[in-house]
Amino acid sequence: MLDKEGFVLIKNFFDPKKILIESNNTLLKAQQIRWRYAKIYHNIFINNFVNFFSIRYPGHKKLNNNLNNYLAELNLQNLISKYTKWKNFKITQIELQHNEKYNYQSTWHRDWHNSNLENIVIIIYLTDEKGFRLVKKNDEKKLQDNYEFLREKSYKHGYTNLPKDFYHEFDVNSGDIVLFDAGLLHQGFVKGKRTHFFIRCQKIKNETSKNFDEIIEDHLKVDASDEVLEQDARKDSYNYDINYFSLKNRIKSLIYLVLYFIPIHKIFRFLKDRKKKFIHFHYSFFQK
Numbered sequence: 222m223l224d225k226e227g228f229v230l231i232k233n234f235f236d237p238k239k240i241l242i243e244s245n246n247t248l249l250k251a252q253q254i255r256w257r258y259a260k261i262y263h264n265i266f267i268n269n270f271v272n273f274f275s276i277r278y279p280g281h282k283k284l285n286n287n288l289n290n291y292l293a294e295l296n297l298q299n300l301i302s303k304y305t306k307w308k309n310f311k312i313t314q315i316e317l318q319h320n321e322k323y324n325y326q327s328t329w330h331r332d333w334h335n336s337n338l339e340n341i342v343i344i345i346y347l348t349d350e351k352g353f354r355l356v357k358k359n360d361e362k363k364l365q366d367n368y369e370f371l372r373e374k375s376y377k378h379g380y381t382n383l384p385k386d387f388y389h390e391f392d393v394n395s396g397d398i399v400l401f402d403a404g405l406l407h408q409g410f411v412k413g414k415r416t417h418f419f420i421r422c423q424k425i426k427n428e429t430s431k432n433f434d435e436i437i438e439d440h441l442k443v444d445a446s447d448e449v450l451e452q453d454a455r456k457d458s459y460n461y462d463i464n465y466f467s468l469k470n471r472i473k474s475l476i477y478l479v480l481y482f483i484p485i486h487k488i489f490r491f492l493k494d495r496k497k498k499f500i501h502f503h504y505s506f507f508q509k
């Protein structure tokens with residue numbers, strides 16, 4: 222459960238059919254209008270496409286008028302109250318995370334500076350997905366005894382090769398939901414396609430309503446102004462100004478495509494790393 226293991230998996234929480242259709246429409250629209258607030262993983266060449274890995278503010282009216290209504294229907298407020306026992310909280314981040322056919326592997330990292338159940342992540346799965354990794358709360362001591370440097374909320378040692386008995390690997394289906402303490406060490410991982418919502422939620426002191434439209438922060442609202450979006454995006458370390466459609470970046474994506482299947486530079490690093498302390502084949506066909 223959330224207090225001991227630091228996560229909870231709820232099977233078959235919702236029917237994903239309609240919300241998956243709406244999400245796919247959102248993704249399509251984001252491509253068409255070249256939605257500025259999107260994160261791109263190594264941009265492997267796909268014709269007429271930029272391979273997003275995350276759409277920020279997916280409920281904005283420029284992308285989809287209905288998406289927030291579908292999210293509201295999930296009644297996440299009840300779910301959050303039930304598992305966290307929090308009285309008051311707000312939703313600070315909603316991203317629609319999606320990969321095309323390529324593999325994805327993030328660094329090992331933490332989203333919050335402690336794991337005292339102050340801040341949680343909710344993942345709402347719209348497709349079946351295997352590979353997301355989390356070091357359970359009850360394994361935190363074991364982790365810190367062996368990998369002291371992974372204690373901090375930093376990306377510095379992100380590609381450390383953690384043995385399998387240090388983490389839990391999720392194998393989930395569309396309609397499932399995972400809640401976890403944002404302070405726990407985790408790593409995004411998938412081979413091939415995925416579509417899910419990533420939602421961050423924070424415990425607060427002030428009294429709040431239990432209405433979805435009111436517990437989401439202003440930048441997540443359907444009619445958020447450009448200024449509000451811009452202001453929030455600026456807090457992120459990601460550079461939203463890169464033009465992935467420019468000729469230079471399209472050529473770069475072709476090179477990435479070659480490296481995806483023939484990762485020569487990674488093979489050299491793999492051979493040099495005698496003790497196999499690091500993961501080398503992230504973002505490649507050989508990812509593991």
Ligand SMILES: [Fe+2]
Pocket residue numbers: 330331332407
């Ligand atoms: Fe994360």
